[in-house]
Amino acid sequence: MTSALLPNELWGEICRHSATSELFNLSLVSRVIHDIAASFLFHTINIYILHHVELYIDHPQSTFHQLIENRVEHAHRSWGILNKIVTDVRFASFVKALRVHAASEETFEILSIANAIKHLPNLRSLHWFHTLLPVVLCNEMPKSIRRLHVPGFFSLSPFLRPPCNNFEELYILEELPRFTDGAPIYNFIDKEYKTQIVPLFLENLGTLRNVSLSSADMAALPVRSFENLSSLEIYYRPMSTNSGLDLVLRHISNLTELALTGCVPDDFLMTLEANPSAHPHLHSFCITSDGSTPKNLAPAGLATIARFLAGRPELKRVFLDVVTTPWDALIDTVLVPSLSKLPSLVTLGLQVRYPALPSTLQTLCQVLPPHIEALHVLWYSDLAPQGIPLIHSLVEGVSHCPRLSYLSAASNDFLPYGEVASLVSELANVRTVSLDGYLWDIDVGGSTLPGLGPDKTATQWSDLQVESCHEGSLRHPDDYWLFRFDSNDESTNLSYIPDIIPQKGRAWFNSLRESCFVPALTPGESKITRSDVAMGMQGSMPTPGASAAPPSLFTQTPGTMLPGYEFNASDADIILVPNDPEPFEFRVHKCVLAVASPFFRTMFSLSQPDNPGSDAPSLPLIPVSEPKSTIEVLLQFVYPIPDPPIRTLEELTTMLGAAIKYEFECLVTSLRKLLVSPHSLQSQPVRVFAIACRFDLDDEAKTASRYTLRVNVLDCPLSDDLKHISADSYHQLLDLHRRRPRTAQELTVYLPDSVKCALCTGSTHALFRSPKWWKEFESRAKERLAITPTTDGIFEREFLAGCANAAECQRCFESFCSAWPFLQEMKARIDALPATI
Numbered sequence: 001m002t003s004a005l006l007p008n009e010l011w012g013e014i015c016r017h018s019a020t021s022e023l024f025n026l027s028l029v030s031r032v033i034h035d036i037a038a039s040f041l042f043h044t045i046n047i048y049i050l051h052h053v054e055l056y057i058d059h060p061q062s063t064f065h066q067l068i069e070n071r072v073e074h075a076h077r078s079w080g081i082l083n084k085i086v087t088d089v090r091f092a093s094f095v096k097a098l099r100v101h102a103a104s105e106e107t108f109e110i111l112s113i114a115n116a117i118k119h120l121p122n123l124r125s126l127h128w129f130h131t132l133l134p135v136v137l138c139n140e141m142p143k144s145i146r147r148l149h150v151p152g153f154f155s156l157s158p159f160l161r162p163p164c165n166n167f168e169e170l171y172i173l174e175e176l177p178r179f180t181d182g183a184p185i186y187n188f189i190d191k192e193y194k195t196q197i198v199p200l201f202l203e204n205l206g207t208l209r210n211v212s213l214s215s216a217d218m219a220a221l222p223v224r225s226f227e228n229l230s231s232l233e234i235y236y237r238p239m240s241t242n243s244g245l246d247l248v249l250r251h252i253s254n255l256t257e258l259a260l261t262g263c264v265p266d267d268f269l270m271t272l273e274a275n276p277s278a279h280p281h282l283h284s285f286c287i288t289s290d291g292s293t294p295k296n297l298a299p300a301g302l303a304t305i306a307r308f309l310a311g312r313p314e315l316k317r318v319f320l321d322v323v324t325t326p327w328d329a330l331i332d333t334v335l336v337p338s339l340s341k342l343p344s345l346v347t348l349g350l351q352v353r354y355p356a357l358p359s360t361l362q363t364l365c366q367v368l369p370p371h372i373e374a375l376h377v378l379w380y381s382d383l384a385p386q387g388i389p390l391i392h393s394l395v396e397g398v399s400h401c402p403r404l405s406y407l408s409a410a411s412n413d414f415l416p417y418g419e420v421a422s423l424v425s426e427l428a429n430v431r432t433v434s435l436d437g438y439l440w441d442i443d444v445g446g447s448t449l450p451g452l453g454p455d456k457t458a459t460q461w462s463d464l465q466v467e468s469c470h471e472g473s474l475r476h477p478d479d480y481w482l483f484r485f486d487s488n489d490e491s492t493n494l495s496y497i498p499d500i501i502p503q504k505g506r507a508w509f510n511s512l513r514e515s516c517f518v519p520a521l522t523p524g525e526s527k528i529t530r531s532d533v534a535m536g537m538q539g540s541m542p543t544p545g546a547s548a549a550p551p552s553l554f555t556q557t558p559g560t561m562l563p564g565y566e567f568n569a570s571d572a573d574i575i576l577v578p579n580d581p582e583p584f585e586f587r588v589h590k591c592v593l594a595v596a597s598p599f600f601r602t603m604f605s606l607s608q609p610d611n612p613g614s615d616a617p618s619l620p621l622i623p624v625s626e627p628k629s630t631i632e633v634l635l636q637f638v639y640p641i642p643d644p645p646i647r648t649l650e651e652l653t654t655m656l657g658a659a660i661k662y663e664f665e666c667l668v669t670s671l672r673k674l675l676v677s678p679h680s681l682q683s684q685p686v687r688v689f690a691i692a693c694r695f696d697l698d699d700e701a702k703t704a705s706r707y708t709l710r711v712n713v714l715d716c717p718l719s720d721d722l723k724h725i726s727a728d729s730y731h732q733l734l735d736l737h738r739r740r741p742r743t744a745q746e747l748t749v750y751l752p753d754s755v756k757c758a759l760c761t762g763s764t765h766a767l768f769r770s771p772k773w774w775k776e777f778e779s780r781a782k783e784r785l786a787i788t789p790t791t792d793g794i795f796e797r798e799f800l801a802g803c804a805n806a807a808e809c810q811r812c813f814e815s816f817c818s819a820w821p822f823l824q825e826m827k828a829r830i831d832a833l834p835a836t837i
């Protein structure tokens with residue numbers, strides 16, 4: 001298989017820097033590479049649950065009907081994805097981030113999302129847009145969450161908040177500005193907010209690393225709350241007093257990212273530490289000021305920014321959005337003194353809401369370091385025709401930056417995309433381009449460019465390799481960071497995605513949809529649209545139907561992806577002859593087998609005698625003892641073609657024996673992982689243990705022995721796999737099942753004297769007795785531990801409630817509730833017992 005030629009780590013890096021369409025094609029190669037590509041394709045899923053009112057607000061008439069169609073289509077496809085998450089465990093395991101755009105608060109829709117979230121075992125990031133986080137989602141939040149980004153999170157009761165002890169990032173969106181018709185709207189929290197947020201921060205000082213909060217909240221927290229942070233984003237409200245930023249920065253020893261947003265007046269900038277040694281590891285700095293910032297920052301404030309930036313050896317990313325400062329003041333006061341002193345700078349973003357001149361952009365480009373890789377520039381223009389001269393100046397100015405790969409330009413005037421594309425295509429290394437938030441889409445904003453679209457883009461500017469301009473398309477972390485502050489209109493960036501899927505991927509998806517899926521909107525729809533691509537990370541998955549998963553994505557059935565390979569190549573240089581009644585030959589290549597197997601590499605290094613009785617040169621024949629079916633499946637794994645499915649443990653045992661015999665090390669590693677898959681361990685742990693012992697797989701045998709504790713070994717059906725293990729291995733397993741129940745039962749005998757029942761142990765003569773519920777618990781727990789010596793079930797509230805009910809004591813419920821900490825300690829002691837051979 002292909003993974004035998006390249007390590008998985010290298011395939012991961014290839015997928016990380018691949019476009020969506022390339023990931024589609026990579027997922028067709030083999031099972032291993034499919035899983036690596038799928039982890040990027042389905043990493044982030046967008047769910048749209050929209051209220052009908054959202055379709056009628058602040059949109060021009062020219063795009064009204066298209067907007068309705070796009071929104072309804074997104075919502076329709078979102079229901080299919082929610083169903084896919086619940087019904088397909090394999091697909092759900094790939095999802096690491098969920099972005100929910102929920103403008104509707106219908107109970108059914110919220111419960112459906114909560115049910116889907118419960119089925120995402122590896123979910124690490126949740127972005128919740130538009131509405132407050134519902135209480136039901138707080139209760140269902142998985143503990144795997146590492147990043148929470150929601151509005152109104154801390155306005156909830158502390159009893160309804162999800163567990164935060166494992167959070168690495170925490171963003172409080174209600175403190176960020178919202179703009180409607182140019183007017184900022186601020187959602188202030190009630191007076192109890194600080195009393196809720198302070199204990200939360202103090203409880204999570206050891207794990208919380210990335211925080212976004214307002215300046216008022218920062219002032220309310222103890223300074224020691226910030227000591228362990230690595231990323232800090234502060235939002236300043238208008239008319240805010242000094243928040244103590246200077247004290248906070250002095251107490252953060254490992255700060256790597258700092259962002260100041262909102263109303264950023266001069267007195268806040270003056271608190272920035274100008275000494276580069278204060279934060280030597282700072283690699284990202286951002287200032288994004290809004291319309292509430294006092295007009296024209298004083299030269300002293302701009303000079304403070306320059307002093308703070310200059311001389312920082314590890315500073316890689318800078319984003320300055322100073323809306324009320326002219327271009328010449330920003331360039332002369334900040335950029336000229338500092339950029340030349342930033343040896344590691346690779347990402348720069350500048351946004352100024354003042355008109356720009358070609359000479360201004362030329363001056364900017366002159367001070368750009370040659371190693372810059374990503375550049376974003378936003379300007380305002382008084383006259384629309386100035387768009388092309390400004391782009392000319394920008395493109396000509398950055399021609400001395402050979403490493404520039406991401407270029408973003410935006411303005412308030414209309415940019416003629418066709419001419420801009422021709423200009424940008426002259427830059428040799430630029431691969432990602434963003435113009436006003438969207439590119440190569442003739443339907444957005446009533447644009448009338450008849451010749452410009454995805455097809456023409458792919459042909460006329462094929463060297464540009466245009467990617468969709470939203471955060472899912474930016475593989476490089478520096479580009480992602482830049483786009484985070486660049487994307488002002490999120491609905492545009494998430495809704496309008498270029499349709500530039502190659503024909504190979506398009507044909508594959510068409511056949512896949514016809515054979516596996518119910519059409520999403522109309523029976524006649526068969527082509528891939530922008531919305532198809534918008535659902536996954538770029539949203540790259542076809543529209544799921546009501547049930548089955550696509551076989552080529554999740555079961556890897558050969559034939560649905562690529563035509564079968566017959567192993568009869570004309571350029572073969574070796575022949576494998578299987579042990580079959582009917583003669584058959586596999587014409588294969590030495591180079592493939594030699595790379596994948598040290599066994600064959602050593603064999604081919606030896607001299608091979610010619611076939612006896614033949615004068616003409618012929619290919620060497622190598623007879624093997626395995627039948628044709630086994631050798632064919634083995635070669636399908638080794639060759640760079642789709643891996644065949646392995647559906648049963650019998651097939652896996654056969655292939656594992658052959659792979660070990662011929663030293664196909666990468667295949668052995670993959671089969672070992674498949675052997676201890678959750679399905680096999682839960683359904684047939686004894687068989688998995690026997691197979692692992694047969695092939696001396698110690699780690700897998702120990703893993704399987706732990707799962708056998710959930711069943712009675714002597715009651716399991718006999719299988720041929722047990723014939724191949726030693727008496728020593730089987731004795732170790734039986735000894736584990738003998739020792740662990742006995743030790744676990746001994747731990748359930750002791751009850752602290754402090755655990756009493758006010759009724760059944762409240763009298764003087766019953767003072768030294770145990771509560772009745774404990775006697776029921778001890779009896780039932782010992783009975784269950786004798787069969788399955790694990791804590792599964794016996795410490796659940798349902799089991800304990802049953803013990804209290806059986807005790808027939810009205811106060812025993814209060815007693816076992818008071819004993820809950822002790823029961824948890826007992827559970828921990830039982831779980832800590834040896835669980836493997």
